[in-house]
Amino acid sequence: MFVEKIITRRCDKCNKEGRDNRFAFDQYEGCYLCPDCGAETEVVGVREPNWVSIALYEIERAYGGPEEGGWYYDKGRREIATIRNFEVDTPEGLAEATTYFDAMRAKHEIPVSKRRWDEPAMVVKCFSEEMALISTPRHIPVYC
Numbered sequence: 001m002f003v004e005k006i007i008t009r010r011c012d013k014c015n016k017e018g019r020d021n022r023f024a025f026d027q028y029e030g031c032y033l034c035p036d037c038g039a040e041t042e043v044v045g046v047r048e049p050n051w052v053s054i055a056l057y058e059i060e061r062a063y064g065g066p067e068e069g070g071w072y073y074d075k076g077r078r079e080i081a082t083i084r085n086f087e088v089d090t091p092e093g094l095a096e097a098t099t100y101f102d103a104m105r106a107k108h109e110i111p112v113s114k115r116r117w118d119e120p121a122m123v124v125k126c127f128s129e130e131m132a133l134i135s136t137p138r139h140i141p142v143y144c
């Protein structure tokens with residue numbers, strides 16, 4: 001399913017609790033840290049979202065850093081005219097979102113693995129209970 005669940009985390013040390021995107025993702029350790037005290041956090045809840053935001057992204061290669069002779073990552077830019085939000089807390093709403101997602105993919109998607117050298121990839125992305133990001137990824141990757 002393309003709709004991601006809402007994950008709630010809690011800090012082991014100061015008990016700060018909230019959605020996982022309110023915590024700091026540590027790419028070196030692969031875990032979420034508390035932005036207030038730096039301690040590790042744990043998942044305390046998982047649920048289906050009430051609404052989603054879907055948009056089309058133009059994906060291009062972006063320079064990551066000089067390590068190992070230079071590396072690149074896929075950076076997405078939102079096509080603003082394609083943003084649509086859907087209530088997905090009913091089967092009808094979820095079906096409407098699914099129809100839009102599938103239609104956008106069928107019409108526009110050029111997977112990263114299939115792009116030609118002279119054209120960007122086009123990818124449809126879905127965000128749970130937040131507006132489609134202006135650019136992706138949420139966290140610019142680091143060399144590790």
Ligand SMILES: [Zn+2]
Nearest residue numbers: 011014034037
């Ligand atoms: Zn904390």
